[in-house]
Amino acid sequence: MAAVTGSNVVALKSAAKFGDCSDRKFVQIRQWSPISGVIESVQTRPCIGLKCRSRRSFASSGVRAQVATVEQASIEAAQKVEAPVAIVTGASRGIGKAVALTLGKAGCKVLVNYARSSKEAEEVSKEIESYGGQAVTFGGDVSKEADVEAMIKTAVDAWGTVDILINNAGITRDTLLMRMKKSQWQEVIDLNLTGVFLCTQAAAKIMMKKKKGKIINIASVVGLVGNVGQANYSAAKAGVIGLTKTVAKEYASRNINVNAVAPGFIASDMTAKLGEDIEKKILETIPLGRYGQPEEVASLVEFLALNPASNYITGQVLTIDGGMVM
Structure with a gap:
C-alpha cells in the first residue's frame, strides 16, 4: 500500500493497544469488587455492597462498549486499507x-x-x-x-x-x-x-x-x-x-x-x-x-x-x- 497506508496501520496498532489497556482496567475492577464485598460484609452494610456491584456493572458495560467501538473502527479501517x-x-x-x-x-x-x-x-x-x-x-x-x-x-x-x-x-x-x-x-x-x-x-x-x-x-x-x-x-x-x-x-x-x-x-x-x-x-x-x-x-x-x-x-x-x- 501507499505511504498513507502505513500511517493507518500505525493508527490501528495504537487503537489495539488502547483496547488492551481497557481490558486490563476491566480485569482490575472485577478483582477489586470482591475485596469491597468483604469489607462491606464486615461492616454489615449490604446496601453499599449493592452499590459497588452496580458500579461494577456500569463500568463493565462502559468498557465493553468502548472496546466494541474501537474494534469496529479498527475493522473498518483495515478493510479500507486492504x-x-x-x-x-x-x-x-x-x-x-x-x-x-x-x-x-x-x-x-x-x-x-x-x-x-x-x-x-x-x-x-x-x-x-x-x-x-x-x-x-x-x-x-x-x-x-x-x-x-x-x-x-x-x-x-x-x-x-x-x-x-x-x-x-x-x-x-x-x-x-x-x-x-x-x-x-x-x-x-x-x-x-x-x-x-x-x-x-x-x-x-x-x-x-x-x-x-x-x-x-x-x-x-x-x-x-x-x-x-x-x-x-x-x-x-x-x-x-x-x-x-x-x-x-x-x-x-x-x-x-x-x-x-x-x-x-x-x-x-x-x-x-x-x-x-x-x-x-x-x-x-x-x-x-x-x-x-x-x-x-x-x-x-x-x-x-x-x-x-x-x-x-x-x-x-x-x-x-x-x-x-x-
Missing part, C-alpha cells in the same frame, strides 16, 4: 469486462476504462457496485498520454493509489500484409503496444514509491507464433511480451510483479459471427476442442493480481489457449 485499487483498460466488454467484474467481486476498487462504449462501461461499474464493490468509469484513449495521465489521476483522487494495472485495451485491423495500409498498421501499434507503454509508465511511478504493485498485460498467442492476416496485431502483441519481460527486470527490485497473459481463441461477439465451417477448422487446432471463456482468462488474471502464491512470479507469459500453442 482493498486494492485496480485499473482495467478496455473494460466495457469481453475479457476486460470479465476481469473488472472478477476483481470487483474479489474486493478491489476498480476503475473501468473505456474508449467509446460508455453505456456498457457504466453497466460494468453498476454491477460491481450492486454486490457492494466500488467502481468508477473513465473514458479515454490509452494511446494518448494526456488521457492516460488523467485516468491515473482519477484513480488516485478517488482512492489514493494504484495497486494493480491490467493492460487489456486493444483493437484489430486484420488484412494481409500486401493489402495493409500504414494507417491500419499504426492504429493497432499505437493502441495495443504504445498504450501499454504509457499506462505502465504512469502507474509504475506510483507503485515504485510504495515498492509494491502488480501489472498484468493481456497479450495473445499470436504474439508468440504469428497469424496470417494479422501482421500488425501479431507485431503489437509480440512487443507487449518483450515489454513485459523488460519492465519485470527493471522493477523487480521495487517489488513490482509484471506478467503477461496470452489468450488463444476466446468466445466473443466476433467468434459468434464466424461461419460453421470456419469455426470447425479453428476448433480442430485446439486440443481441448472448444473456445475459452472470458471468465477463465479473468480468473487467471485474478490469480496473478491478488493471490499470494503469485508473488514469486514475474516476467512470465502464461498462455491460456486450450493447448493450441505447445
